[in-house]
Amino acid sequence: MKYPGSAECQRLAFLLEEALARESRLWKMPLHRNASIQGTDISPSQHDEAVLWLGELCSRFKFYPETFALAVSILNRLLAVVKAQPKYLRCITVTCLILAAKTNEEAEMILSVGDFAVQSQCNCSPAEILRMERIILDKLHWDLYIATPVDFINIFHAMVMSSRPHILDLLPQKNPSRHAAFLTRQVQHCMACHQLSQFKGSTLALAIITLELERVTPDWFSVFTDLLKKAQIDSVEFIRCKELVDQYLSSLQLSSLPNMVYIYDPANHDLMAHHMKFKPKEQEFPNPVNYRRKKINTHVKVMEVDDFYDGFVYLYNEGMTAPETGQSADINACEKGLELGSISPCPPLQTPEI
Amino acid sequence: PVSTKESGSQHLELLDLTPLAESTFSLVPIQPSRYHTLQVRRPKVERPRRNSEPLGGRSFDTGQQWRSGLQFGVVTSYLNLEKLGDGAYSTVFKGISRINGQLVALKVIRLKTEEGIPFTAIREASLLKGLKHANIILLHDIVHNSETLTFVFEYVQTDLAQYITQHPGGLRPNNVKLFMFQLFRGLEYIHQQRILHRDIKPQNLLLTYLGELKLADFSLARAQSVPSHNYSSEVVTLWYRPPEVLLGSTDYSAALDVWGAGCVFVEMLEGVPAFPGTTDACELLQMIWRVLGVPTEDTWPGVSQLPNYRAGQWPGDLLGRLSRVAEDLAGQLLRCAPKDRLSAAETLRHGYFSLLPPVLLQLTLEIKNEGSLCVPAPTRQLKVPMSP
Numbered sequence: 001m002k003y004p005g006s007a008e009c010q011r012l013a014f015l016l017e018e019a020l021a022r023e024s025r026l027w028k029m030p031l032h033r034n035a036s037i038q039g040t041d042i043s044p045s046q047h048d049e050a051v052l053w054l055g056e057l058c059s060r061f062k063f064y065p066e067t068f069a070l071a072v073s074i075l076n077r078l079l080a081v082v083k084a085q086p087k088y089l090r091c092i093t094v095t096c097l098i099l100a101a102k103t104n105e106e107a108e109m110i111l112s113v114g115d116f117a118v119q120s121q122c123n124c125s126p127a128e129i130l131r132m133e134r135i136i137l138d139k140l141h142w143d144l145y146i147a148t149p150v151d152f153i154n155i156f157h158a159m160v161m162s163s164r165p166h167i168l169d170l171l172p173q174k175n176p177s178r179h180a181a182f183l184t185r186q187v188q189h190c191m192a193c194h195q196l197s198q199f200k201g202s203t204l205a206l207a208i209i210t211l212e213l214e215r216v217t218p219d220w221f222s223v224f225t226d227l228l229k230k231a232q233i234d235s236v237e238f239i240r241c242k243e244l245v246d247q248y249l250s251s252l253q254l255s256s257l258p259n260m261v262y263i264y265d266p267a268n269h270d271l272m273a274h275h276m277k278f279k280p281k282e283q284e285f286p287n288p289v290n291y292r293r294k295k296i297n298t299h300v301k302v303m304e305v306d307d308f309y310d311g312f313v314y315l316y317n318e319g320m321t322a323p324e325t326g327q328s329a330d331i332n333a334c335e336k337g338l339e340l341g342s343i344s345p346c347p348p349l350q351t352p353e354i
Numbered sequence: 355p356v357s358t359k360e361s362g363s364q365h366l367e368l369l370d371l372t373p374l375a376e377s378t379f380s381l382v383p384i385q386p387s388r389y390h391t392l393q394v395r396r397p398k399v400e401r402p403r404r405n406s407e408p409l410g411g412r413s414f415d416t417g418q419q420w421r422s423g424l425q426f427g428v429v430t431s432y433l434n435l436e437k438l439g440d441g442a443y444s445t446v447f448k449g450i451s452r453i454n455g456q457l458v459a460l461k462v463i464r465l466k467t468e469e470g471i472p473f474t475a476i477r478e479a480s481l482l483k484g485l486k487h488a489n490i491i492l493l494h495d496i497v498h499n500s501e502t503l504t505f506v507f508e509y510v511q512t513d514l515a516q517y518i519t520q521h522p523g524g525l526r527p528n529n530v531k532l533f534m535f536q537l538f539r540g541l542e543y544i545h546q547q548r549i550l551h552r553d554i555k556p557q558n559l560l561l562t563y564l565g566e567l568k569l570a571d572f573s574l575a576r577a578q579s580v581p582s583h584n585y586s587s588e589v590v591t592l593w594y595r596p597p598e599v600l601l602g603s604t605d606y607s608a609a610l611d612v613w614g615a616g617c618v619f620v621e622m623l624e625g626v627p628a629f630p631g632t633t634d635a636c637e638l639l640q641m642i643w644r645v646l647g648v649p650t651e652d653t654w655p656g657v658s659q660l661p662n663y664r665a666g667q668w669p670g671d672l673l674g675r676l677s678r679v680a681e682d683l684a685g686q687l688l689r690c691a692p693k694d695r696l697s698a699a700e701t702l703r704h705g706y707f708s709l710l711p712p713v714l715l716q717l718t719l720e721i722k723n724e725g726s727l728c729v730p731a732p733t734r735q736l737k738v739p740m741s742p
Contacts, residue, residue, distance in 0.1 A: 011546070015580070018547050022484055066579050102473035103480055104577070106586035113469055130470040134498065137471065142496050145480040145577065154580035180581060 012159050016230060019147035019155060020202060026146040027200055028080035042086050044194035050093045051192040057097055057120050063105055065184050069148035071100035072191050081139055094122040095132040103144050149187045152205035156227055157183055164223060170216045183208060186249060193248050199241045203233050207242040424453045426495045432460060443472060448509060457509035458494060462502050474573035475503055481549060481572050489540030491560060491570040511563045515556035524625035533622060535707055536567035537615055541698035545608040548578040552589040554614030590614060593627050597642055597690045600635045602661030609692035616687030623680060646690055654691035679706050
């Protein structure tokens with residue numbers, strides 16, 4: 001395996017600078033007050049629900065994690081500038097995804113708006129989506145291309161791998177692509193937590209990669225300070241974010257219930273109450289029970305399938321190495337099992353190895 | 355003087371084909387330090403709105419004659435002057451902004467009602483919003499109506515395709531060098547941000563009357579993710595499409611734009627396209643192999659794995675007729691294997707540009723002053739004569 005040299009480091013540093021500039025130009029902090037996003041009637045848990053739904057749609061349409069992250073960023077930026085009623089949230093969410101797909105996916109992957117409306121089961125008409133598309137573009141001044149947490153995690157990860165290649169040997173994955181995909185999944189989980197959505201993508205990504213470094217290497221601190229300096233992130237914000245991420249991710253790990261991730265609400269530990277709160281909303285859909293089951297299954301699939309693995313091969317100049325084939329066969333089997341309706345527990349996230 | 359411009363196109367051809375003394379049109383002396391030639395556009399029978407011509411590069415900036423209270427994003431803030439061209443899904447007009455009197459190019463995109471905003475328009479807008487560089491077209495404003503969507507760009511007089519047509523037999527080597535330098539500055543800038551243009555061709559390289567070159571048409575462009583994904587192989591106009599895309603590769607990189615720029619380089623020097631391969635990818639590949647040799651696993655590791663690769667009867671001569679250093683550069687840009695091509699940044703340091711003033715290499719990359727409509731370009735400070 002080849003490791004890029006100092007030219008690569010310089011290129012990544014420039015890329016990070018550009019991404020930070022774009023973020024500081026476009027990022028807006030969503031305000032939370034009285035358990036609802038300020039100025040709107042959309043509650044934090046409805047927001048999280050919308051993000052989970054986006055994740056499910058992205059995996060159904062086989063979109064890249066970057067597209068998911070862009071859709072969530074568009075959603076968050078929109079909710080920070082407009083007052084939106086919960087009844088429009090589904091339409092807003094699916095339109096954010098369409099815009100993210102139009103920005104980030106190739107032409108042959110983009111569905112027609114009609115197909116989007118039907119296949120997403122968003123319960124809104126193409127005409128409503130098109131009206132929403134226009135509103136969102138106008139409100140965000142057509143400026144959709146923001147640097148997302150997924151972009152930052154990829155940049156940070158590439159920086160760590162190119163500056164300190166020895167870290168790779170300490171990883172359980174033993175493979176930078178697989179490791180990056182693992183971190184990307186953590187980012188995706190964290191994006192579905194409204195408390196973490198008040199942090200910038202760069203801060204969130206740095207918190208996730210720092211927690212990971214802490215776990216794998218004793219000299220994590222030097223790596224971390226290096227990144228913190230390059231990313232010019234406020235350290236107080238960072239510490240707050242890191243604690244929250246730590247709590248949130250370990251709550252996902254420690255849960256014995258496989259689907260804990262979908263119902264966990266840090267602001268509201270009473271799971272029953274949480275479910276109750278969503279009852280009325282579900283009745284809006286033609287077949288709520290069916291819908292929910294489907295949703296859980298597909299989301300488990302997101303966690304199982306390492307489908308963005310392929311993308312990293314090129315970055316690290318890995319050939320099509322043999323060891324992966326066995327594993328991907330397992331994944332396929334798993335996926336099949338899921339589709340047949342068998343209940344497979346979520347794979348636990350990596351347990352800390354200190 | 356107005357007469358210069360009106361007879362400009364004749365001047366040009368005469369300048370190229372007959373000695374100036376024999377010209378019947380030498381009423382006005384040609385000043386080598388001004389770039390008359392670039393003001394020339396396709397000859398038109400009727401030119402009713404002559405007063406819109408950017409005399410001396412300055413627009414009507416008097417301040418009073420333009421109404422205050424007009425806003426950006428509103429269609430009434432712009433006047434259409436004349437149609438400049440028709441595209442597949444858009445029409446480009448020359449226009450004038452009633453807000454500040456600047457000349458603008460209005461790209462009017464027809465909206466298909468059932469699909470909403472075309473993804474090409476969303477990409478072009480969202481990418482250009484973040485790109486500010488002397489060699490990238492500037493997007494001023496977006497006007498969104500129910501039937502049309504209008505992008506308001508800075509007005510640029512002509513493009514490289516027209517310029518090449520007006521100067522058959524190839525451009526002057528000095529001009530080629532200046533155009534190439536600007537083209538690669540633009541490419542270096544977007545590639546550093548991991549943006550692929552994916553449609554480099556002379557039609558998309560706009561030229562101002564001062565000789566500034568600007569990359570335009572970002573509708574096929576995309577941001578490249580850090581871990582590379584599979585991209586569409588239906589990109590780049592056929593003649594400028596690199597061999598890896600012709601062979602069906604979907605994990606191409608910035609070298610894709612470098613190939614297109616290499617083709618443009620040869621076309622500027624020779625006056626004809628480097629690889630004018632009708633409409634068929636296979637025929638185009640054969641043309642490329644004939645010039646560059648058939649790639650093998652030794653010269654291009656992995657080539658045989660590409661989807662459209664077929665080992666077969668592909669004959670194999672070399673680039674001729676160019677100056678040695680230009681030939682060397684063309685040879686390093688037009689390499690079959692994407693990894694062997696120079697990057698945009700490396701190209702700018704190639705010996706071909708060594709005679710340009712060194713101060714050019716120290717120019718800052720990005721325009722910091724976002725509000726400015728008059729973008730300083732590298733060539734403006736140069737005072738290099740640029741007649742064709």
